[in-house]
Amino acid sequence: MDRDPDPKLAQYAHPERLVTTPWLADRLGSDGLVVLESDEDVLLYETGHVPGAVKIDWFTELNDPVTRDYVDGAGFAALMSDKGISRDDTVVIYGDKSNWWAAYALWVFTLFGHPDVRLLDGGRAAWLAEGRPTTTEVPERRPREYPVVERDDSVIRAFKDDVLAHLADPDGRPLVDVRSPQEYTGERTHMPDYPQEGALRGGHIPGAVSVPWARAAAADGRFRTRAELEGIYQHEQGLSPRADVIAYCRIGERSSHTWFVLTHLLGFSQVRNYDGSWTEWGNAVRVPIVTGAEPGKVERR
């Protein structure tokens, strides 16, 4: 599919990763385009969705049901086939909560190297706010052939050991904590609304700077402009686009949103999402933790 030529998107490093609501509205039903809805609320799609959109659920479909991991290459291929998605389709993902879960799905698609996957800027809220059409009709899509491509965890995914390696580097490598300020300081061991994803210890990874994910979203749920985002991540936080950055949150969904911002909107070249995040780190034995508002550092003892 063609790129969205919107001037706001054109300012971003990789404008081909975003589309606007008018672009999508004009192309609904086109061959080679699949629209996916990925929401936090598992029933929201059923209440009405973009015509022709297919539901994908981050929890029940993109995760392995047993191991804490994502589906494997065969599982992803089967899921894509079942949803009627070909490897050469343009996939546009949108969702609730400023595209938080849509960004998570896009990040998982990227682990499997799906070539053309984009977000709808503003997500579900923008589509509805503009009074665009919705339907409760679930499309019947015929299964497609989708190749089994092994997941590549080496480029955009970080594990606990990668974070420990970050900490061991005397020159320091940036870590970005995208949770709420209360979770960062250790005042809370879970998000206000998510106690079941708690941790035994509160605080943050030593040296991590605090940039709550939602700062990248404007009031209408769309991404802030490139200049505004540069102001936050590059000028205020001093992050370099060439730095080896690891972002984390609680289970890796909010940090997928930040990963998208740094990688696709600002053009950072080495950003990884630590999906183990605080539910791993805050429960792991003998990993260093800092409490309070300052990034802090590893205490050698």
Add this chain to the structure above:
Amino acid sequence: MTGTASDDLPEALAGIVDDFRAMPERQRLELLLEFSRELPPLPERLATQHDRLEPVAECRSPLYLIVEVDPPATPASPIRLHFDAPAEAPTTRGFAGILHAGLDGLPAADVLAVPEDVPQRLGLASAVSPLRLSGMAGMLFRIKRQVREKAGVPGAR
């Protein structure tokens, strides 16, 4: 669990649990959606005193509830349940709708006897995810606590 999943529940709630479990998993989501649509709106008199409602932190979307017991301090009094949940949170509304349909109007003492694990008995874990189900457990926990306070039943906890 089969056959006993609803034996110790009040009649209306038992019927709901049985309905869910009798359905194939995909259809359980549709039934949950029906409950979300049937959740009555917050009465006007409560909408104007919203600070009396208790937020349910376990839900992924803002949900508020209040229990009324009339006459108060009487375990035999019927309870009235009121919820306020946004339309864009149908799963949360669905859980609230189940509890409303299953518990509203029952004597306080009967509500207090409802086991805590009702959310796990609906057979929704794989369709909805255990994570999301914990929101319903949070509602039930708070309902029972409010009932205990307002019906004058000394709290075990």
